[in-house]
Amino acid sequence: MNRIASIYPNDGVTLREVGLRDGLQMVKTWPSTQAKCAWLIEEYLAGVRHFEIGSFLPAARFPQFADVAHMVEAVAALDGAHSAALALNERGAEAALQSVVGELVCVVSATEEHSQANMRRSRDEAVALVANVNSMRNGAAPDKIINAGISMAFGCSIAGPVAPADVLRLAEACLNAGADIVGLADTVGYAGPKQVADMCRSMAQLCGDRAFSIHLHDTRGTGIANAAAALDNGARILDASLGGLGGCPFAPGATGNVVFEDLVFLCETMGFATAIDLDGLAKARKIAETAMPGEDFHGAINTAGAPTGIEWRA
């Protein structure tokens, strides 16, 4: 448990920057490794410490993540920074365990339909992979964290509604399989705050003193409202991406991940100190915008700036 608490302190909120992974899944122009490193360092200097930085996938099929081993080294070089990367099969997990990555992210779909369509495996097989990765981890690099992300946890673009009980069963199965953290993802942005609140209360009960994470998309404008509901109901680890980079494969042109900058402002207004500087985020954003011309960057706080004349920070 100490391994986890040192990375994800349970007395405050942790914001995970997933723009360098989820944000790059769909962009038209991939940033160079150099640009990624400049973006990473600028966000680190702004106070961000948690980076989901890529995916250990075949470089031939996912060239935007070909430099993942290099990127996790770049994170490791930054004092106090923590890297995570996707490991979607045994080969990916092996590569991840040989790298300096701090956290391996496995993905389990909430629905059988999406699991088969997206990963060509059943949900049970996906949970079995978590168990395998856990065994590999315990042998090779016991200090690395395993994060099991449950996609489509709030509604599925293929199967439609998702029963919360199914998600909770899967979450429990992942914990039993050795996951240190379970994350719930609103992959296609179907959720409203009531649904997120209910789910987080159940997750908090299931997880006890173990952390869980919430990965929200702003596809339908509810991203920040859902984040507020999550924070109000026990979630302490939230994903977001600079400028909301990410999009939605099922809604062309739609907004993507929750906007990191706006989430920082939200957290502070709710009494959760982030130690993240908005001006620094704006600098990082400029780097990302320059590296990916033609991509839409979203968010309000980057345009409006923080309120003046009031204490908006926690």
Next chain:
Amino acid sequence: MNRIASIYPNDGVTLREVGLRDGLQMVKTWPSTQAKCAWLIEEYLAGVRHFEIGSFLPAARFPQFADVAHMVEAVAALDGAHSAALALNERGAEAALQSVVGELVCVVSATEEHSQANMRRSRDEAVALVANVNSMRNGAAPDKIINAGISMAFGCSIAGPVAPADVLRLAEACLNAGADIVGLADTVGYAGPKQVADMCRSMAQLCGDRAFSIHLHDTRGTGIANAAAALDNGARILDASLGGLGGCPFAPGATGNVVFEDLVFLCETMGFATAIDLDGLAKARKIAETAMPGEDFHGAINTAGAPTGIEWRA
């Protein structure tokens, strides 16, 4: 009280479209009366029933509202539709009372500094105006509603922080002066959901079975989160504008009012039925976009559409 309850039923949520008033305060190209009417009718056909449609101000200084008397007639012609317009002084109130407008909106600033800078009167004088308008209304058109909107209620761009107790005192003074409804406005988008929740709980206690309204701006990305907090804490009348039209005079280029389309989706996910059709809103938005080329229209649901395969409506 029946007068109010027939317009703002207290067993559900009411969404007020303020785009034709607040949305036009800052736009570069004003839509023609014809375009406003086409926009109005399309939104009515989509299910919207409450329109803040302009301001009874000198046409020489505010030419975008020169047609306000005509516009309130256009609303009156639509079965079950309700119009509101600003009446910022006695002359405006007189003109409003001679019109077919259903609701006169008076404005009181939450801070002395903003009151003097914006209206050249003290807060006490602004409350006295509400009392005067009430007397005039009782004599001339007792079935019209008086709405007292308290601007800068969550923070002031001039004075900075605003004490909730000050806002509640002003709200009570407005009710005592004869206002049927008090509205609280986050004029410059300073609020977070915790602040909105606390304020709405206090307002619900103050107002008892009288309705109050909440006017939110999305200047810093918290608009929909704040709306969720308001709904969770007793607010049942919320302002918004199509495409978030409006902006912020203190933050050039910033997002404006809460996006009407996204607010409809939020309400439905929270169990508040709106009877408003998103496809119809998209048609109205096209009219407004065409009438105001170069204006930024915001919002996520207009791009992404509602979720498919799930029951997202209340």
